[in-house]
Amino acid sequence: MPTADPQSVLSVGAMLGEGPVWVARDAALWFVDIKGHRIHRYDPALDVGRSWAGPEQVGWILPTADGLFAVGLQSGVHRFDPALDLTEGGSFALIHAPEAHLPGNRQNDATVAPDGALWFGTMDDAEKADSGYFYRFHDGRCIETGLPAVSITNGPALSPDGRILYHTDTLGKRIWRTQLAQDGTVGNTTLFAKVEEGAGYPDGPTVDAEGCLWTGLFGGWAVRRYDPAGKLMREIRFPVANITKIAFGGEDLRTAYATTARKGLDMTALTEQPLAGDLFAFDPGVAGLPGHVATI
Numbered sequence: 001m002p003t004a005d006p007q008s009v010l011s012v013g014a015m016l017g018e019g020p021v022w023v024a025r026d027a028a029l030w031f032v033d034i035k036g037h038r039i040h041r042y043d044p045a046l047d048v049g050r051s052w053a054g055p056e057q058v059g060w061i062l063p064t065a066d067g068l069f070a071v072g073l074q075s076g077v078h079r080f081d082p083a084l085d086l087t088e089g090g091s092f093a094l095i096h097a098p099e100a101h102l103p104g105n106r107q108n109d110a111t112v113a114p115d116g117a118l119w120f121g122t123m124d125d126a127e128k129a130d131s132g133y134f135y136r137f138h139d140g141r142c143i144e145t146g147l148p149a150v151s152i153t154n155g156p157a158l159s160p161d162g163r164i165l166y167h168t169d170t171l172g173k174r175i176w177r178t179q180l181a182q183d184g185t186v187g188n189t190t191l192f193a194k195v196e197e198g199a200g201y202p203d204g205p206t207v208d209a210e211g212c213l214w215t216g217l218f219g220g221w222a223v224r225r226y227d228p229a230g231k232l233m234r235e236i237r238f239p240v241a242n243i244t245k246i247a248f249g250g251e252d253l254r255t256a257y258a259t260t261a262r263k264g265l266d267m268t269a270l271t272e273q274p275l276a277g278d279l280f281a282f283d284p285g286v287a288g289l290p291g292h293v294a295t296i
Contacts, residue, residue, distance in 0.1 A: 002255050002281045006238050009257075010042045010049045010279040017259035017277055018204065019060035019109060022249030022291060025067070029249050029257050031279065032058045032071075034108075039071065039080070039090070042257075042279055044250065049279075052082060052090040059107035060120065065293045070095070072107030072120055077137060077296070095296065096142050098122075098135055105131055109154045109204050109245070114162040116295030117184055119145075121153030121167070134167060136184050137296050145186050147178065154245075157205040157213065159228070160289060166192060166213055170201050175215065177230070193230045195220075204245025209253070209287040216243040216258065223258060225284075236284075240276045241265065248288020256284040 015035035022029055029042045032054075039052045039061055059072040061080065069080040076097030082090045099105050099122055110120035117138035124131045132153040134145045147167060154168035158180075165178040165186065173195040179187035192213070195202045200220020207213050211228045221241050225234040242261040249255050262270065262277040270276060 002283045004236075004283050004285070006236065006258060006280040006282040008275045008278040009044070009047070009281045010040070011275070012038075012040055012049065012051070012277060012279065014038075014040075014259065014261060014277040016244070016261045016263045017279065018244045018261075020245055020247035020257050020259050020279070021060075021062055022247050022253070022257070022288070023063050024291060025063065027251070029247065029279070030061050030069075031247075031257075031259050032061055033277075034059055034106075035263060039082075040279070041082075044255075044281075055092060057106050057125070060110040062110055062112050062118065063291070063293045065116065065295045070118060070294050070296055072110055074106040074125070076100070077107075077118070077120070077142075096137065098142050098144070099133075102131055104129070108132070108152065109156075111155065111157055112292040112294045113158055113184070114292055115184070116292060118294040118296050119156045119158075119165070121155065123150075123152045127151055127171070137294075138184070139295060147176075147186060147189070154203050155205045157207045159207060160209065160211050166205050166207065168202050168205055168215070170203060170218070173197075173201060175202055175205060175213070175226075175230075191230075193226050193232070200241075203243070204259075206246050206248070207289060208248065208284070209289055212286070214246050214256075214284075216245045218242050218244060218261070219264075223256075236282065238280065240273045240278075241269070242276065243280075246284075248284070253288040253290065254283070254286070256282050256288075258282070
């Protein structure tokens with residue numbers, strides 16, 4: 001059982017670990033290393049990991065209704081077949097390229113809504129231009145949501161009823177809250193939380209079963225939990241600086257898994273943070289929400 005203090009459970013030395021997701025059908029935690037061009041799987045029952053090489057930067061991975069996965073490669077949304085026979089590697093097939101006209105962009109984070117819609121965000125790979133957009137992809141149709149463009153998008157994440165969309169402007173250190181209509185149309189947007197100077201940058205958001213939002217803090221040595229009104233409730237410290245996102249997993253969804261990153265750390269920092277880039281686990285004291293599969 002995990003402790004309240006985060007512990008490394010899988011040493012992968014990810015340059016930019018991201019996008020953890022618990023896939024119930026596999027009883028496994030999947031995540032990516034964006035800059036390392038890799039997809040990782042951790043099986044807690046066996047305490048073993050496996051990884052696959054991606055053809056380019058891979059921002060996220062999420063399960064699909066056909067038993068495979070959708071992944072966000074730099075060139076677009078691809079279908080990924082892991083081909084779990086150990087004699088074979090995985091295969092990738094392009095489904096949709098929403099930003100073929102923006103070759104400097106890449107995909108960065110995503111989630112699946114209760115209706116099976118895939119929500120994902122893009123960003124400027126150079127982390128300078130405000131060219132990051134949010135998209136909704138469902139039943140073969142991909143639309144740009146109309147949310148304001150920023151340099152680094154993170155999330156989105158959804159409230160338990162699927163009617164509130166949380167999305168992050170990482171460089172702006174702001175997490176926004178947008179009302180969603182039944183058909184997924186975005187409505188009014190208000191500021192949910194702003195991370196103060198010196199506390200790091202809000203990275204991937206996740207919502208728990210009580211409707212509270214968790215965010216990793218890149219450069220902040222912690223994850224935070226905010227209540228549905230945006231009030232800071234709790235902060236959990238890590239032995240590494242760059243925590244990117246958490247996911248709730250395990251049979252009861254009461255284990256929190258956190259991805260971390262080595263990106264931006266010099267040799268001195270890496271010596272002081274030997275676990276940077278590992279997958280961590282801790283007891284969050286609350287359950288997560290059941291995951292959904294994408295119908296794209």
